[in-house]
Amino acid sequence: MMDFGFVLSKSSTVDLNKVDLSMYRQLEKLSPDVRTCMACGSCSATCTAAPYSGMSVRKVILGLQRGNDVSAMLSNCMLCGKCTMVCPRGINTRNLILNLCRIHETGGRNDR
Amino acid sequence: MIYQGKQKIWSDYQKDIPDDHWFYARSCIRQNFFPASEKYFLEITKGLLGKDICDNEHHTTCGGIAYHSDTIPQETAMTIVARQFAIMTECGYENLVVSCITSFGNYNETIETWREFPELEAKIRENLWKACRREFKIPKYVAHASDLIYKFRNEIAAKAVNRLVDRNTGEPLRVVEHIGCHYSKMFPHKGFGGAEYPCVLSGMVESWGGRVIDYPERRHCCGYGFRQYHVKANRGYCVSNTYKKFESMEPFHPDMIITNCPGCPYFLDRWQYVISEQTGKTYGQNGYGIPVLTYEELAGLMLGYDPWDLGLQTHQVAVEPLLDKIGVKYDPAAKYLGVNKEDIMRPELPQFLKCH
Numbered sequence: 001m002m003d004f005g006f007v008l009s010k011s012s013t014v015d016l017n018k019v020d021l022s023m024y025r026q027l028e029k030l031s032p033d034v035r036t037c038m039a040c041g042s043c044s045a046t047c048t049a050a051p052y053s054g055m056s057v058r059k060v061i062l063g064l065q066r067g068n069d070v071s072a073m074l075s076n077c078m079l080c081g082k083c084t085m086v087c088p089r090g091i092n093t094r095n096l097i098l099n100l101c102r103i104h105e106t107g108g109r110n111d112r
Numbered sequence: 113m114i115y116q117g118k119q120k121i122w123s124d125y126q127k128d129i130p131d132d133h134w135f136y137a138r139s140c141i142r143q144n145f146f147p148a149s150e151k152y153f154l155e156i157t158k159g160l161l162g163k164d165i166c167d168n169e170h171h172t173t174c175g176g177i178a179y180h181s182d183t184i185p186q187e188t189a190m191t192i193v194a195r196q197f198a199i200m201t202e203c204g205y206e207n208l209v210v211s212c213i214t215s216f217g218n219y220n221e222t223i224e225t226w227r228e229f230p231e232l233e234a235k236i237r238e239n240l241w242k243a244c245r246r247e248f249k250i251p252k253y254v255a256h257a258s259d260l261i262y263k264f265r266n267e268i269a270a271k272a273v274n275r276l277v278d279r280n281t282g283e284p285l286r287v288v289e290h291i292g293c294h295y296s297k298m299f300p301h302k303g304f305g306g307a308e309y310p311c312v313l314s315g316m317v318e319s320w321g322g323r324v325i326d327y328p329e330r331r332h333c334c335g336y337g338f339r340q341y342h343v344k345a346n347r348g349y350c351v352s353n354t355y356k357k358f359e360s361m362e363p364f365h366p367d368m369i370i371t372n373c374p375g376c377p378y379f380l381d382r383w384q385y386v387i388s389e390q391t392g393k394t395y396g397q398n399g400y401g402i403p404v405l406t407y408e409e410l411a412g413l414m415l416g417y418d419p420w421d422l423g424l425q426t427h428q429v430a431v432e433p434l435l436d437k438i439g440v441k442y443d444p445a446a447k448y449l450g451v452n453k454e455d456i457m458r459p460e461l462p463q464f465l466k467c468h
Contacts, residue, residue, distance in 0.1 A: 002389040002463070006348035011359040013329060 019067030023103060027064060030099040036089045037061050043083035043093050049076050057083050057093050060100070071104050125306045129255045129263060135166045135205035136257075137196055139212035140173035142374040148423035149408040150211055153257050156411055160271065161264055166203050171196050176214035180338040190232070191239045193222045198246035208251040209260055213373035216256045217294030220302050223250055254302070256295060258372035258407050262304055262312045265319040273416035276322030278367075279439035284323040285367040288402075289313035290380065292373025293333050313370050316407060320414050329360035335383070336375035354383040358395050368434050369404040380404045381428045388464040399466035401429035413440055420446055430467045444468070
């Protein structure tokens with residue numbers, strides 16, 4: 001291969017026809033307000049754990065919408081609920097994270 | 113939604129531009145990248161359609177590349193633009209047609225800034241007077257050259273000898289249209305179709321018999337982005353953008369790409385070679401790439417001009433498979449004969465990307 005002095009990055013294209021959205025669909029059932037998220041990032045900006053652990057509710061929701069595995073990020077949430085207090089759309093983000101943890105624990109079998 | 117309602121909403125996305133009497137502002141880089149495009153814009157509008165287009169040798173670059181690369185301040189860029197307006201005014205024209213998308217954005221940005229900050233306009237007028245004793249009027253209309261071709265697309269279709277149809281199957285060719293970012297993403301009301309439904313190129317393709325294909329990254333930047341390419345350390349980001357677009361359009365098997373910006377055709381064309389050398393992958397059929405044409409080159413092909421006069425031999429990706437599909441007659445032996453039939457020499461062949 002020829003060396004041009006720069007390299008290609010892997011394409012970040014997301015094909016929504018191919019990604020697995022089952023986790024997001026289950027979350028929609030348990031926390032329908034996730035649909036109103038506009039990805040403003042207020043939750044991430046106010047998160048106490050974010051600077052130390054990379055936790056971001058915005059990234060969790062975006063990751064689920066793209067079919068990515070977000071379990072590692074979930075384990076960093078301390079459930080303090082500050083994100084819920086600042087959400088301009090009034091999404092109960094703390095409850096959303098709890099529901100996601102439940103889905104992960106049960107492997108998606110429990111739709112409570 | 114009732115039909116009249118749709119028509120009314122769509123009319124908000126249209127713009128009305130004058131038929132005639134334009135001052136032509138050339139691009140500083142297109143004549144190197146795609147040398148015949150501007151010549152054939154004038155050939156088609158002046159020669160074929162009989163329009164009054166003033167092509168003046170005294171205007172310069174608009175300063176857009178330097179401005180967007182952060183090497184000159186905005187006031188300097190505005191004074192350059194003011195000088196172009198002064199030359200247009202001296203030539204007796206009020207409508208400006210611009211060859212380059214960056215310039216189009218730059219002229220509109222300047223005019224909009226002056227509208228918001230009249231004191232800045234006064235300062236630029238003073239700068240221009242001190243620098244070269246010139247005065248100017250702000251153009252009544254600023255249009256991009258593709259707007260004019262779009263406006264006259266049906267007249268061109270009526271005179272066309274070729275159509276965007278596969279002559280073997282009778283099917284319309286599958287065309288990707290790529291519009292430069294500064295066309296309507298900066299000032300949506302300045303472009304046909306606005307930022308949401310820009311139709312300047314898709315309108316041409318449909319009028320000339322082709323089928324526009326939609327794909328996920330259709331409105332993604334080509335990757336040029338000035339500081340991405342001009343700073344070598346960022347160049348990987350530039351080519352990765354282009355790579356992302358090609359990965360996205362590949363499943364839809366486009367026959368060709370049409371563009372209306374100086375940078376986009378260059379990078380969509382040349383980066384296919386770089387991607388092939390880095391990954392071994394090509395995106396066209398049988399090891400070829402996907403030909404990338406400017407709208408003037410495509411209009412020229414439809415009107416029956418010789419592909420080598422249109423400068424298609426200067427493209428990295430071989431255009432012969434496309435010419436064969438459309439049924440354009442060409443002389444393979446004349447590909448590398450320039451003006452006065454002088455040999456312009458053959459390029460070195462790439463390792464993976466198949467070329468003639």
